[in-house]
Amino acid sequence: ARVDVVPMHSDVVGTARGALFVLSAAVATVLLIACINVANLMLTRVVRRRREFVTRVALGATNGRIARPAVMESLLIAFVGGAIGLVLARGGMNVLLTLQPSVVPLAERVALNTVVVLFALGASVPSWFFSRWARAFLPH
Numbered sequence: 001a002r003v004d005v006v007p008m009h010s011d012v013v014g015t016a017r018g019a020l021f022v023l024s025a026a027v028a029t030v031l032l033i034a035c036i037n038v039a040n041l042m043l044t045r046v047v048r049r050r051r052e053f054v055t056r057v058a059l060g061a062t063n064g065r066i067a068r069p070a071v072m073e074s075l076l077i078a079f080v081g082g083a084i085g086l087v088l089a090r091g092g093m094n095v096l097l098t099l100q101p102s103v104v105p106l107a108e109r110v111a112l113n114t115v116v117v118l119f120a121l122g123a124s125v126p127s128w129f130f131s132r133w134a135r136a137f138l139p140h
Contacts, residue, residue, distance in 0.1 A: 035126055038081055042074050082124030086117060 013020065049070070056066050090112055097110060 031123060034081075034085070035123065038078065042077065045074075046070065078124045079121065082121045085124070086112065086120050089116075089120070 053066055093110060093112070
């Protein structure tokens, strides 16, 4: 009896290695662009609400009372954006598997699992942190 030993990586990925690498790079680039855009939008909201914040300070509001609604609003926007991204990912995944099922190795096992959902929600948070960080450098 003859046994052929094939590396698992080669068996799973096969000839689609280059395509999967390009797809992963494209997804990472789009994710980075989306996070930067959301951070810029959040920064713009803070700048537009500056007069409101100054008025609240003049009326005696503490920093915590001023920051709490803004932080909650920006976190809500970040997580809703992550949820929308998951819905779009689900649709894109279905389209990709419908159009080119032979290109994706182990296509029948492709799914949005807990790890993917946690990663997407975790990737939503950097845009929130960036907007908070950028706000610290605005002149007061």
